[in-house]
Amino acid sequence: MAAKADSTTRTVERALSLLSVVCRQGAVTQSEAAKAAGLSTSTALRLLRTLEGTDFLRREENGTYRPGPAVVQLGVLALSSESLISTYRDTMDRIVEQTGESTYLSIPAAAGHGLYIAIAEGTQSVRHANWVGRRFDLETSAAGRAMRGEVNGTGCAVVSDGVEPDITAVAVPLRAGGKPVAAMSVVVPSYRITPDRLEGICRVLTAETNAVQTHG
Numbered sequence: 754m755a756a757k758a759d760s761t762t763r764t765v766e767r768a769l770s771l772l773s774v775v776c777r778q779g780a781v782t783q784s785e786a787a788k789a790a791g792l793s794t795s796t797a798l799r800l801l802r803t804l805e806g807t808d809f810l811r812r813e814e815n816g817t818y819r820p821g822p823a824v825v826q827l828g829v830l831a832l833s834s835e836s837l838i839s840t841y842r843d844t845m846d847r848i849v850e851q852t853g854e855s856t857y858l859s860i861p862a863a864a865g866h867g868l869y870i871a872i873a874e875g876t877q878s879v880r881h882a883n884w885v886g887r888r889f890d891l892e893t894s895a896a897g898r899a900m901r902g903e904v905n906g907t908g909c910a911v912v913s914d915g916v917e918p919d920i921t922a923v924a925v926p927l928r929a930g931g932k933p934v935a936a937m938s939v940v941v942p943s944y945r946i947t948p949d950r951l952e953g954i955c956r957v958l959t960a961e962t963n964a965v966q967t968h969g
């Protein structure tokens with residue numbers, strides 16, 4: 754039993770060592786990863802394939818390995834409870850001050866979903882209920898589209914009746930290393946939306962979040 758546990762521990766250590774090599778170097782071949790981690794080529798290949806199969810690594814057409822989406826998601830989740838929320842808390846409050854509408858911070862989650870992790874509640878007498886802790890479909894939501902980089906010419910993603918009927922959401926991506934890793938969204942009862950209001954909300958969202966990403 755102890756021997757099996759030791760073997761499992763060694764396997765985990767080797768896999769983590771390989772993952773660390775790829776994350777530090779950004780892109781490596783199988784042989785480069787094996788050498789850097791001090792592993793045989795066959796052991797490295799087996800572990801690299803396992804990491805690829807679980808989305809911790811992705812293999813390019815030229816055979817090199819790069820960090821996969823699961824690494825990005827874990828990194829954002831690790832930051833979300835403290836750093837990400839604290840970084841954007843004042844920004845969210847400023848957006849509410851200027852729009853009067855509830856503002857959310859969300860991140861990717863597993864299985865094609867996102868997760869709302871923070872809210873600054875709107876000041877309107879009729880405002881959106883708190884969605885913090887709720888998962889949502891990335892495909893049908895404004896925040897999901899923003900996190901995929903699917904924005905319009907003004908830099909926003911707009912979806913009506915996506916996560917909930919009679920609700921319009923306007924979202925912008927939040928980037929790290931040039932890639933969208935989270936989203937900021939303003940959620941509005943659809944009856945309050947006009948073209949001018951939509952344009953104004955998008956302008957506030959982009960200005961406030963760009964200020965943080967440029968100078969933060």
